[in-house]
Amino acid sequence: MADDMLWLGFHLDEKGKRTDKKFEISQDLLRRHGGVFGSTGSGKTVLSKVILEEAALKGIPIIAFDPQGDIASLMLPGDPKELEKKGVPPERLKKYMDKVVVRVYTPASSKGLAISINPLKLPDKNADPDDIVRLMDNSARTLTKVLMKVGGLSRSWEAKSFAVIYELLRNIWESEQDLGGLGDLANMLVAPVEEIGVDLEPFMKESERQTLATRIRTLTVGSSQLLFKEEGQIDFDELTQPVQGKTPINVIFLKTLRSEEEKHFFISIVLNQLYSWMLKQGYQEDPRMILFQDEAAPFIPAGMKAPGPKETFLLLFRQARKYGVECLIATQSPKDIDYKAFEQFNTIASGRISSDQSLKVLERILEPIAGEKESEEIISMLPGQQTASFIFSSADLKPKVNHIGVRWLLTNHITLTEKDVQQHMKELRKQQEKILKEMEKERLKREKEEEERKKKLAEERKKAADAKKREEERRKAEEEKRRKEEEARKAKEKELAAKKAKFAKAKDEEPVFDTKGKADAVSYDDLVNGFIARIERIASTTFGLPFLRELIKRGQLHYEKALSYYLKETREAIKQGLARKEKIEIEKRGKKKKVMYIIYDFEHVLNQVIQSMGIKEPEYVDEKRLKKRFEELVRTAKKNSFLERIALGQPFLEF
Numbered sequence: 247m248a249d250d251m252l253w254l255g256f257h258l259d260e261k262g263k264r265t266d267k268k269f270e271i272s273q274d275l276l277r278r279h280g281g282v283f284g285s286t287g288s289g290k291t292v293l294s295k296v297i298l299e300e301a302a303l304k305g306i307p308i309i310a311f312d313p314q315g316d317i318a319s320l321m322l323p324g325d326p327k328e329l330e331k332k333g334v335p336p337e338r339l340k341k342y343m344d345k346v347v348v349r350v351y352t353p354a355s356s357k358g359l360a361i362s363i364n365p366l367k368l369p370d371k372n373a374d375p376d377d378i379v380r381l382m383d384n385s386a387r388t389l390t391k392v393l394m395k396v397g398g399l400s401r402s403w404e405a406k407s408f409a410v411i412y413e414l415l416r417n418i419w420e421s422e423q424d425l426g427g428l429g430d431l432a433n434m435l436v437a438p439v440e441e442i443g444v445d446l447e448p449f450m451k452e453s454e455r456q457t458l459a460t461r462i463r464t465l466t467v468g469s470s471q472l473l474f475k476e477e478g479q480i481d482f483d484e485l486t487q488p489v490q491g492k493t494p495i496n497v498i499f500l501k502t503l504r505s506e507e508e509k510h511f512f513i514s515i516v517l518n519q520l521y522s523w524m525l526k527q528g529y530q531e532d533p534r535m536i537l538f539q540d541e542a543a544p545f546i547p548a549g550m551k552a553p554g555p556k557e558t559f560l561l562l563f564r565q566a567r568k569y570g571v572e573c574l575i576a577t578q579s580p581k582d583i584d585y586k587a588f589e590q591f592n593t594i595a596s597g598r599i600s601s602d603q604s605l606k607v608l609e610r611i612l613e614p615i616a617g618e619k620e621s622e623e624i625i626s627m628l629p630g631q632q633t634a635s636f637i638f639s640s641a642d643l644k645p646k647v648n649h650i651g652v653r654w655l656l657t658n659h660i661t662l663t664e665k666d667v668q669q670h671m672k673e674l675r676k677q678q679e680k681i682l683k684e685m686e687k688e689r690l691k692r693e694k695e696e697e698e699r700k701k702k703l704a705e706e707r708k709k710a711a712d713a714k715k716r717e718e719e720r721r722k723a724e725e726e727k728r729r730k731e732e733e734a735r736k737a738k739e740k741e742l743a744a745k746k747a748k749f750a751k752a753k754d755e756e757p758v759f760d761t762k763g764k765a766d767a768v769s770y771d772d773l774v775n776g777f778i779a780r781i782e783r784i785a786s787t788t789f790g791l792p793f794l795r796e797l798i799k800r801g802q803l804h805y806e807k808a809l810s811y812y813l814k815e816t817r818e819a820i821k822q823g824l825a826r827k828e829k830i831e832i833e834k835r836g837k838k839k840k841v842m843y844i845i846y847d848f849e850h851v852l853n854q855v856i857q858s859m860g861i862k863e864p865e866y867v868d869e870k871r872l873k874k875r876f877e878e879l880v881r882t883a884k885k886n887s888f889l890e891r892i893a894l895g896q897p898f899l900e901f
């Protein structure tokens with residue numbers, strides 16, 4: 247699931263330049279533990295812290311040992327602007343601040359949060375018998391070691407001190423007695439057999455037990471006492487529990503422990519308790535927590551040296567994955583770490599390293615993970631690695647080898663002193679609040695902008711919708727208008743057709759044409775008679791017969807000709823509406839020219855008749871029918887009638 251991915255950085259191109267492609271790993275990848283290697287300043291701590299930031303963002307609690315003071319700065323939020331510049335969205339910082347709480351514990355110091363240990367923590371009643379022995383053994387061994395290192399116990403006393411402490415612890419555990427602190431233990435060492443129920447004499451003489459008890463008591467005074475106080479005793483339930491919904495990153499600041507021995511001792515007790523807590527939790531697939539040890543070499547040294555934490559570390563590496571406890575270590579010198587540790591490591595990030603010895607060891611570590619050829623190649627590249635560039639290889643990754651540039655940290659990467667821790671813990675809240683406020687302001691601003699943008703968009707959309715609506719309405723109205731027009735047109739057509747039919751069917755003598763004014767309706771015969779009357783009237787005042795004959799025959803006369811013979815008649819004909827002038831194009835000696843003609847056409851004269859009779863619907867007058875009727879009348883005209891005279895060619899007018 248993409249949601250389980252930890253974003254560690256960006257892939258690098260062949261030239262070692264950062265690309266935009268994110269490099270992410272599954273949160274389960276560290277189940278088989280991770281090692282980060284690189285010389286000082288190569289960016290190990292930064293990479294490790296990026297992993298911690300990411301894991302905590304995913305809700306995995308962290309316990310980190312901070313030997314140098316630069317892990318504690320995980321509590322200092324970075325500058326959102328700078329983050330943006332470095333390609334990390336500032337929202338991630340906000341999420342980190344919302345979801346993660348960083349607690350810095352300062353053992354043996356009251357500057358940070360209190361943390362103390364109980365070296366005498368006894369195993370759970372229901373624990374596995376092997377584990378019981380192992381835990382008790384570990385407690386006794388650790389206490390013996392601390393007594394030698396811090397309590398001034400002589401080295402020659404180691405074996406017998408271990409034996410007597412072990413025996414006492416075993417007895418206390420078996421008889422289910424209460425064991426308070428170290429003071430109790432010291433008292434029990436010298437108490438009578440009847441009181442404690444076990445004879446310690448075979449393991450150590452009473453006088454020697456007195457000395458041992460004194461040594462143990464020294465641990466309960468001075469600076470050491472802070473370590474073993476009843477209050478603030480380390481409690482893994484509490485360390486892994488979310489705080490007000492926030493995932494805890496617990497940084498254990500080791501610089502407050504004055505000597506290496508104290509550190510070893512402290513770490514080993516913490517690890518022991520982690521181990522027994524882990525067993526109590528039972529198996530778990532999902533990551534339950536991450537344990538991080540920076541600069542791990544002194545705590546898991548190569549060779550026969552066996553400081554307190556080494557055995558427990560190795561034990562954890564072997565067992566922890568079953569319980570969902572993921573281990574992450576960083577070191578500048580893999581050669582200084584016990585090689586057995588790496589048999590359990592499946593994921594290795596290698597930064598710049600130039601020491602031949604370290605490279606040789608690293609090659610051996612990498613071989614089973616990345617392959618023989620690949621690890622040789624990786625090794626050859628390591629001396630030239632840039633700061634914060636790593637070759638990230640894992641047997642559980644595809645591809646197994648990745649060249650990455652570590653992403654910028656969400657938090658400041660600085661080294662803190664004990665005093666810084668004190669101050670920062672106080673200021674942390676203030677600062678966090680300020681940054682949160684700023685981010686909130688920024689968020690509100692963005693929200694407002696977004697709102698405005700949305701409003702504008704909505705307005706534009708509404709405008710567009712309105713315009714569309716209007717257009718739709720307009721279109722509908724137009725359509726309606728067209729429909730109505732079409733309807734009207736059709737109605738009219740129908741009406742016209744009916745009329746046409748009516749006029750067409752009308753008999754010649756039937757008065758079908760309405761006239762304007764008060765006159766009666768008119769029939770086809772009336773029209774023909776009107777036509778004849780008009781010609782008669784005009785002819786009576788104007789034309790001679792040859793002209794009329796010509797008129798009937800041709801319908802038109804050349805204007806000039808008409809002028810030369812019948813100038814008067816022609817003028818009169820036009821005046822009376824019997825003829826009309828029109829320019830007509832003719833060809834004369836191969837040339838085209840327009841000449842004025844006087845036209846005597848039937849239609850024209852008829853129109854004059856129709857107009858003068860005031861017919862209301864002249865378009866329905868069937869001219870062809872009239873013409874035919876007229877010709878018929880001419881043909882069947884009685885002798886001496888006007889028409890006959892026209893037809894016979896006799897003059898009816900004399901000039």
Ligand SMILES: Nc1ncnc2c1ncn2[C@@H]1O[C@H](COP(=O)(O)OP(=O)(O)O)[C@@H](O)[C@H]1O
Pocket residue numbers: 284285286287288289290291292293633634653654655656657658659
């Ligand atoms: N916030 C940050 N995020 C990423 N890299 C950083 C950041 N601050 C500093 N660095 C780079 O990391 C380098 C130090 O790396 P570091 O992890 O401390 O080295 P080491 O390998 O010794 O642990 C610095 O020199 C700097 O270039």
Ligand SMILES: [Mg+2]
Pocket residue numbers: 287290291292540
């Ligand atoms: Mg470092």
